[in-house]
């Protein structure tokens with residue numbers, strides 16, 4: 001029985017990321033997180049509405065579409081960067097809409113990693129659950145989050161302890177996990193082909209070049225799936241590794257993604273930054289695919305070394321290559337089991353639901 005059985009049903013307004021339309025891939029893992037959260041809460045009888053940039057699409061989920069210019073992504077900016085808003089900002093437009101319709105809801109769920117939603121928090125009449133999906137990036141945003149963490153205790157949710165530690169106010173953050181997968185959406189594959197996978201936004205902080213170097217060294221094909229966020233960076237990788245056995249499959253919808261992913265022997269995660277969580281790790285598990293990652297950030301909390309994958313020395317291509325050699329030691333059903341239990345959508349739904357109930361008290 002889930003935690004909502006004896007509780008009132010909630011009306012939740014989810015505010016999406018302002019860096020891209022849902023379905024575009026520009027928002028990274030937050031896009032899947034929003035979809036999974038909305039579906040899980042809806043299946044428990046809660047009423048869920050989503051406000052997102054115009055052009056957003058999430059299958060069966062209805063979205064209030066808001067026009068305006070997109071925000072810059074925080075991960076491309078300096079620590080000392082100022083807060084920048086374009087003319088006609090979609091972020092401000094989304095929050096103006098939220099203010100206008102707030103009386104219809106019990107709680108707002110914010111997924112934007114930007115200054116404005118934190119600044120606006122005291123001006124709203126209802127609680128705001130801030131789902132913070134990145135570590136410290138810009139000092140001005142950190143300060144705005146800290147202010148809310150102090151004035152509205154319990155409202156700052158982070159994905160992992162490692163991510164919390166990037167903030168000076170780590171102790172004021174609630175670790176609520178990053179997402180959960182619906183195992184029914186991903187098919188388990190017991191006998192893979194001789195290929196590796198790399199998934200994610202193609203952008204320097206993800207260090208795809210390390211995975212490509214490992215593919216070149218081992219001669220094992222690397223299937224790459226994801227949004228090309230930085231075309232120059234992608235062109236440079238192709239130029240630097242002309243003989244690496246790589247295949248770029250594009251930015252795939254979840255159904256197509258799991259079809260290509262599940263037949264791989266392993267997935268490589270090579271982030272240079274402190275990844276807050278790493279949705280792609282739990283998606284790989286759902287397919288029975290072990291994950292090799294640098295021992296840093298969210299993946300180090302998600303992967304059980306030697307059981308659901310391997311954790312290797314950060315930034316070490318040698319480490320990746322050595323772990324690839326050991327992939328056969330992993331029982332793929334252990335990965336699937338992790339996705340069906342700890343990292344399932346319903347397990348994460350329990351955490352989210354009790355967090356939201358706590359905040360409306």
Ligand code: UDP
Pocket residue numbers: 025027028029030031032033199200201225226227250251252253254257277278279280281283
């Ligand atoms: N993804 C996708 N299609 C692709 C490759 C990736 O939909 O072809 C999605 C994937 O499902 C995941 C997201 O991209 O939800 C990447 O999220 P992650 O948390 O790994 O990293 P982030 O981009 O948030 O840093």
